[in-house]
Amino acid sequence: MEAISDRGIKRRKFKDKLFRYLVSGLTYCCLAIVFVILFYIFKKGIGSLNWAIFSQLPKPVGETGGGVVNAIVGTLMLVSVASIIAIPFGVSVGIYLADNRGRKMAGRVSLAVDMLQGVPSIVLGIIIYLWVVKPMGGFSALSGSIVLSIMMLPPVIKNTEETLVLIPNTIKEASLALGASYFRTTMKILLPTGIGGIFGGCILGIARVAGEAAPLLFTAFGNPYMNYNILKPVNSLPLVLFNYASSPYDDWHKIAWGATFILVSMVLILNIIVKYFENRWKVQF
Amino acid sequence: MEGTILKTENLKVSFGNTLVLKGINMEIPEKQVTAFMGPSGCGKTTFLRAINRMHDLTPEAKVEGIIKLHEDDVYKMDAMTLRRRVGMVFQRPNPFPTMSIQENVLAGFTLNGIKLKAQEKKEVVEDALKKVALWEEVKDKLTARSTSLSGGQQQRLCLARTVAMKPEIILLDEPTSALDPLSTSKIEDLLYELKGNYTLVIVTHNMQQAARISDVTSFFYLGELLEFDDTKKVFTNPKSEKTQNYITGRFG
């Protein structure tokens, strides 16, 4: 009897170990890939980082040098306007979904959000081209922001909903039991309590759309010059990447790597900010 | 016994198709402690939460019958006004986590948009915290996060938050079941002191607690009110045999 059960144990132990190594191994592979990519970008991009890239406009074809200052400004503009549109809408929908969990309407809204997340970004770009660019008569930063804001909605909504749902019901009940209205309960208790997660959702949304090029092809379009006017086309870092990387010029390749580096750093920093503030604003229940 | 502060007539509560409370008639005396006891699922918490209309938050809940606070029909008045007159303390201490200790005490005012001057605020905070015997322990850290307090202290803070609004009735839903025996004892002493000025209604699954602190005890069983009498009578010679079986622990 002893021998038989012993044999079983050896095999189970082996399977266990194998499984553990497999899981760890694959994880490290993924991690390695991420690091390799980042390292490569860093190596390639750091060479292009100089004062010029941050301060100069792109030079016309044929001339060397130049920078991407208009793209940096453009990205910032696009992202801020997109946030101004997306955050109020997104947080509101998140509040609605958290409050009406289990109800039919909420189920339908949730489904709609999921579907929206699945729409390819280029398709959104084309749609906005038809709905905004054409009536406006031209490309603009505004139309670009609109596309980006639509893309920002799902992460903002999902994160808001999940954060609010995690707040114990008893906190909400405590507020209502004091005679507070639904509005005050949400604004003064629920949102402040969930600010960590909601903020995180917004930043994640921003990080996601900052690097999108496809939808901007038909909306913001790009601009060789500096532009602060929201109703005119504007350049952005992903567009620079798209255009310069596929060009035949070495010079432009270098600038493209520089732009890549800036973009990736931006996203990385945003992610780090999210982690930091989520921890600081973390509420224990 | 002083007058009646709350009266229910044929109160029925159902969730979906299940009738949880089967027509309760009760008169709760003023400025005394009334305890609701009974086995799990008997409806005592449902009854308590019907008083301050917490069932409004549950779409499947249906409430029939009349509840009168003094002469006012509870279900005809504005729910927010009602909840300022009827306070509630919950089973798990739930101070607002983003607010400091003193902000929590003042939360009732903040959430109702009632503005107080700085001096009034200080007085309200000190008065409420003294009433719940928490002042000495926290007077030097009023701006600390409310979550830095122990469980028993947090529950007293929640009580202070309720008391600050000077409600006519305070409902307590198993207020000590999540606390250790020492904190429980402190809170029981507190409730004993408060009852001179407030009407307290407490749901408890600990019948010894009901015996210790209440003046009037009611026994709920399967959604019906089987006994409602002076606590001394209920625990020495109850009228209903089911009550006797429950308190002697013979419940099957």
Add this chain to the structure above:
Amino acid sequence: MEHLQAELDSLRSELSQMCNLVLEQLKRAEKVFIGNERSVLKEIASIEKLVNAKELQIDSRCETILALFTPVAVDLRFILSALRINGNLERIGDLADGVGRTVSHSKENFDKNLLEKVNANGAFKGTIEMFECLIQAYEKEDTLLARDIFVKDKLIDTIVNQAISIAEEYAKNNPDSFSQSIQMLSIMKMLERVGDHLKNIAEEIIFYSEARVLKHGGKKANGAE
């Protein structure tokens, strides 16, 4: 537990009151028997009703405390002994009343010589002293003092035992006063029973203070057998 403490304090003071009430009854009995003050008889009878009412009140309070607070340890021992002390006090009250009744049945005053021979005065004084000592022991929870009672009680027993033979002699020599000597004996016996009840109370005080059961011969420590 402030609420429980308040109830226990009330119980303690009610027992104190009962003690003093019954002690006064005993003193009245002394006046009536030794001092021949028949005017006090009515008082004894009416106060006896009060004593009975108080006994019921104390019993009810004990029942309430047990039902509502489920006391343990020293509190439980105190309640149990309070119940028994209460009963003993009521019996002492009955006995004092009994003395009064016996005196009121006898048409003539008792012969002073007889009372002197029998040391009725000593017996009464001894019992009253025992009682006062007991009240002190109760209030201070002084178990040494409580143990003194056992010693004092012996003295009373001795007096009463001797009284039997003295009464026999007296009856032989004064056949007309035969009923007197019987009634005197019965009163002395009542006193002896008062002493016994006081002893029981002392045992109860020791029980709840030290959790020692001294009933039925389990006595130890200073002064006791």
